[in-house]
Amino acid sequence: MKFLKYSVITLLYLAIFFTSCNEEEPCTEITWYQDADGDGLGNPDISLTSCDPIDGYVDNSSDVNDSGVTPTPLSAFDEFNSSSVTISFDGDEITIVSTGIPNHTSCYWEETEDLYIEQNFGDHVTPGKIREGSYTVTVSASPELANQSSATGLGAIGIAVTGAPIYNDQERQNMPLDVETALGFDYAGGHVGPGGYHYHIEAADVAENKTLSYDDESLVGIMADGFLLYGRKEMDGSYPSDLDESGGHFGVTPHSNGEEIYHYHIVNEYYVNSYILLFGGDLKGTPNTIF
Ligand SMILES: [Zn+2]
Ligand SMILES: [Zn+2]
Structure with a gap:
């Protein structure tokens, strides 16, 4: 006890x-x-x-933007042709206004214009000349992926850094680009249609091409959903291998300062013959009207 x-x-x-x-x-x-x-x-x-x-x-506090939504890096807008494109920043929104007049040579200029050159890419020039137009789009300064992607339609689906609009793979309603149409493109991948001068395909590797993206990581433009479109390559010179069906992914870009942002690439595959489309997928964000 x-x-x-x-x-x-x-x-x-x-x-x-x-x-x-x-x-x-x-x-x-x-x-x-x-x-x-x-x-x-x-x-x-x-x-x-x-x-x-x-x-x-x-255990670190170095994320200046932890919401998962990254603002579009403003330095990207320095790439736009300031003679044609005006960018205004208003809080959560960015408005891009363009005359649609590109800053490069083309066979689609009036022959009297300094930037006129003969057709050096395709085999013909379709009727119509480069004329001043008006393209305006307001996008979110921090675009987000939408729950559903949106098909693009005829007309402008984005605005290129040159000021001219980006079109998809259709020339007329439900009529994809064909070889005949493509033979009318200038080296910049553009031609004139009822809506004015616009691009469908990646620019060509010709001596006259001084600035347009060809098989590189350059900024091509901004799409109607506010996401940036870059050339075929990443900054390290590789082709991205994790693109979604629209050519987009999260990653660093030449403008994102090391931050991973959602952006599109020109998809590194031939569309018709050896032509490479600028953008043939659906928009992954919420499309805004380009009017
Ligand atoms: Zn067209
Ligand atoms: Zn990328």
């Missing part, structure tokens, strides 16, 4: 000893920052302190 009494007391002492020991165990609380977009960088504005890691939080 006596033995049992001592044992119980000993156990009690031991229990108290270990409990107090646990309570006094040194704990260095550190600050954890929320990482809502899962990029390993934390939001400096949302933090908790704890000794142990917390799910969804990281």
Whole structure:
């Protein structure tokens, strides 16, 4: 009986000893920052302190944009032809207004114009000349992927850095580009239709092509959903291998300052003959009207 009494007391002492020991165990609380977009960088504005890691939080606060929605890098807009394109920034929105007049040579200029050259890519010139038009689109400054992608229609689906509009793979309603039509393109991948001068395909690798994207990582333009369209390659010279069916993916671009943003690429595959379409997929964001 006596033995049992001592044992119980000993156990009690031991229990108290270990409990107090646990309570006094040194704990260095550190600050954890929320990482809502899962990029390993934390939001400096949302933090908790704890000794142990917390799910969804990281131990650094270097994410200036943790919402998962990244603003379109404004430096991209420096690439646009300022003679034709006016960009205005208004809080959450960016408005792009263009006369549609490109800043490169073409066989579609009036012969009296300085930028006129003879057809040096296709085999004919369709009727019509480059004329001043008007293209206006307002896009979100932080475009997001929509729940559903949207098919594009006839007419402008984006505005190129040159100022001229980007069209899809259709020349007329439900009529994809054919070889005959393509033979009328200039080296810039454009021609004149009822709506004015516009591009369908990637520019060609000719001496006259000084600025347009050809098999590189250059900015091609901005699409109606606000996402940027780049050339076929990544910054490291490789072809992206993880593009979705619209040619888009999350990654760094020459303008994104290391931040991963959703952007489109010209898809590195032939469409008709050796022509490479600028944009033949659906828009993955919410399309805005280009009017
Ligand atoms: Zn066309
Ligand atoms: Zn990319």
